[in-house]
Amino acid sequence: MTEGSDDIQALVALMARLPGLGPRSARRIVLHLIRKRTGQMSELAKLLDSVAVNSRECLTCGNVTDRDECLICTDPARANGEICVVEDVADLWALERGRAFAGRYHVLGGTLSALDEIGPDDLGIPALIDRVSRKGIREVILALNATVDGQTTAHYIAEALEGTDITVTGLAQGVPIGGELDYLDDGTISAALRARRRI
């Protein structure tokens, strides 16, 4: 065995499977942590355990939270009339960093995809339509990625809301073609949100 003990070897293997990491970066991180084993490493173990035990999906919007409803859904200062629909929690975090939006969110957890056989029910789109139809929502902002699947999903939701008095908007140009929100700088996201257009 190369890496000192069975646990160290298992830890390197597990780390190497995390997104963006591989065997080399995993080994580097594990050796760094072992050098900081009484501080950073124990702290990381505790936090991972706590987040693993306490994290769940907000029952209202699908955001990651440690309670039934997330801090955004329960914040009395935020506007109730606007719901911003995103593909995943990373996109919600990116929009929040931009501080351009003060309404509520809805996390789809993906996009419609013929290839992957993901339909409206898999994304809870009927529940979304129900949610936005009930509560005095004036505007639904479809902040979906500028990919084919993202735009297909946006059009599907826009069509489903046709005939209601809800204004459906999308992010303005400024999101590059094929661009994923999570990889954009905060300013670009803010500008695109402010210049959002009716679909």
Place this chain on the structure above:
Amino acid sequence: MTEGSDDIQALVALMARLPGLGPRSARRIVLHLIRKRTGQMSELAKLLDSVAVNSRECLTCGNVTDRDECLICTDPARANGEICVVEDVADLWALERGRAFAGRYHVLGGTLSALDEIGPDDLGIPALIDRVSRKGIREVILALNATVDGQTTAHYIAEALEGTDITVTGLAQGVPIGGELDYLDDGTISAALRARRRI
């Protein structure tokens, strides 16, 4: 707060400080883990805690281990007459992956450095000299990095062992396997040329 809960935010911040990671890659990893919170994330927390609690330095060689002496030092099948001196545990792991060496190791934990005020005592070099002088060691292989500090350290140890009957060797310098001359630095090419061998 952007990231769902205090713990999630602290976890992202802690992850972002690991070598090779930053805020973006940390957020991506944390969200990935939260999606796998009942499996991969709990497993990772347990392994980190176990490695943090059980890891220590081998009393003989300085390798990372979960016992007093590491598996390499206690392996009866390995040669006792050769000690390979490395800067850190990452180098020891790299050599073990290469499976080219079947002797014992000695981990210095750094190099001599005038700039950082690291002297022989800080690296336990007197203890190394003592170790290799006592136990019928025939050869000390200085597998140190081909940097100025690495080579300074190698020369210091070689001089300290002068007058003993221990053979002191260093890694051959040359063109790495698969290396293209055009991409190598001039020093490497010169060294490889000087050390040229009959084919």
